[in-house]
Amino acid sequence: MSVELSAGLSAERQSKASVTVIGLGPMGQAMAGAYLDAGYAVTVWNRTAARADELVARGAELAPSAEVAVAANELVVLSLTDYDAVFAVLESVEAVVAGKVIANLGSDTPERAREVATWLAERGAGHLTGGVQVPPSGIGSPESSTFYSGPVELFRRHRAALEVLTGADYRGDDPGLAQLYYQIQMDLFWSSMGGYLHAMAIAEANGISAEEFLPHAVATASLVPRLIEFYAPRITAGDHRGDVDRLAMALAGIEHVRHTAEASGVDGALPALLAEAFGRAAEAGDGAASLSVMVGRFRAAARAR
Numbered sequence: 001m002s003v004e005l006s007a008g009l010s011a012e013r014q015s016k017a018s019v020t021v022i023g024l025g026p027m028g029q030a031m032a033g034a035y036l037d038a039g040y041a042v043t044v045w046n047r048t049a050a051r052a053d054e055l056v057a058r059g060a061e062l063a064p065s066a067e068v069a070v071a072a073n074e075l076v077v078l079s080l081t082d083y084d085a086v087f088a089v090l091e092s093v094e095a096v097v098a099g100k101v102i103a104n105l106g107s108d109t110p111e112r113a114r115e116v117a118t119w120l121a122e123r124g125a126g127h128l129t130g131g132v133q134v135p136p137s138g139i140g141s142p143e144s145s146t147f148y149s150g151p152v153e154l155f156r157r158h159r160a161a162l163e164v165l166t167g168a169d170y171r172g173d174d175p176g177l178a179q180l181y182y183q184i185q186m187d188l189f190w191s192s193m194g195g196y197l198h199a200m201a202i203a204e205a206n207g208i209s210a211e212e213f214l215p216h217a218v219a220t221a222s223l224v225p226r227l228i229e230f231y232a233p234r235i236t237a238g239d240h241r242g243d244v245d246r247l248a249m250a251l252a253g254i255e256h257v258r259h260t261a262e263a264s265g266v267d268g269a270l271p272a273l274l275a276e277a278f279g280r281a282a283e284a285g286d287g288a289a290s291l292s293v294m295v296g297r298f299r300a301a302a303r304a305r
């Protein structure tokens with residue numbers, strides 16, 4: 001750190017393990033808090049400075065600018081909404097980024113992760129992509145997990161610091177990999193949560209409370225892991241026999257959900273999307289195949305566009 005940029009930060013911090021956290025939404029606040037709990041000297045910066053108040057009261061140092069925050073430590077954790085926000089911050093710290101390792105733990109696409117990594121490499125900085133698989137309440141727990149990718153030597157060097165946040169699941173060198181794993185998990189997550197909220201809307205429209213639906217929702221959700229375990233080897237083997245389920249049945253079933261939603265005064269767009277996809281596959285001749293045939297059909301539909 002240059003003398004000028006380090007002037008605002010206290011000298012005592014140089015003897016402790018230290019980290020910078022930029023972005024203090026619920027996730028960044030939990031991360032900075034976990035570092036404080038672990039005894040790190042924590043420098044923070046956030047676009048809206050007031051969000052740092054509690055952390056400062058607990059001992060974090062609020063940098064006067066993102067540039068000072070980045071200059072303060074080798075390891076800089078970014079917890080920002082998306083990579084537009086990441087670029088907005090990085091462009092403002094371009095002059096001090098050389099030699100830093102940016103652990104970029106927000107959500108965006110694999111392509112954009114590669115873009116950020118390239119941008120940083122061109123300026124002499126390292127990049128680790130991270131996809132955090134838990135909500136802020138899971139930060140600080142070794143049972144929680146984050147996907148990482150990027151240069152293995154950077155991951156090894158900073159693994160202990162990253163593991164203050166969650167367990168670290170290193171996926172490989174390609175900076176896009178951690179986001180790829182993160183996004184396929186989130187695909188499953190958002191569909192599941194969307195399904196629950198949509199079902200709950202139908203329930204509520206018919207006078208069924210969240211508490212009344214709760215045991216039934218949990219029972220159905222707990223079927224999903226068993227179904228995934230059943231389908232995974234069949235998908236790998238390309239075995240889409242309709243011996244236990246048929247796409248035609250799934251199409252009829254999802255249409256019943258859509259009609260029940262619409263008759264209840266609930267938007268039927270969510271089940272209609274699946275009905276449309278299943279319908280196209282059935283029309284193409286897969287009606288008697290297993291629902292698992294949709295894996296290939298989703299890809300074929302994208303190619304046809």
Ligand SMILES: NC(=O)c1ccc[n+]([C@@H]2O[C@H](COP(=O)([O-])OP(=O)(O)OC[C@H]3O[C@@H](n4cnc5c(N)ncnc54)[C@H](OP(=O)(O)O)[C@@H]3O)[C@@H](O)[C@H]2O)c1
Nearest residue numbers: 023024025026027028047048080081085088106107134135
């Ligand atoms: N929360 C979760 O449950 C969860 C779980 C797993 C992963 N994640 C991921 O973790 C990341 C952070 O989550 P979060 O819940 O803390 O998100 P958030 O509420 O959106 O907060 C993100 C931070 O980004 C900052 N920001 C946004 N745009 C900016 C810009 N243009 N320039 C500078 N700063 C900007 C915000 O600053 P201001 O305070 O000034 O607005 C805020 O500090 C996201 O990518 C999210 O997908 C979240």
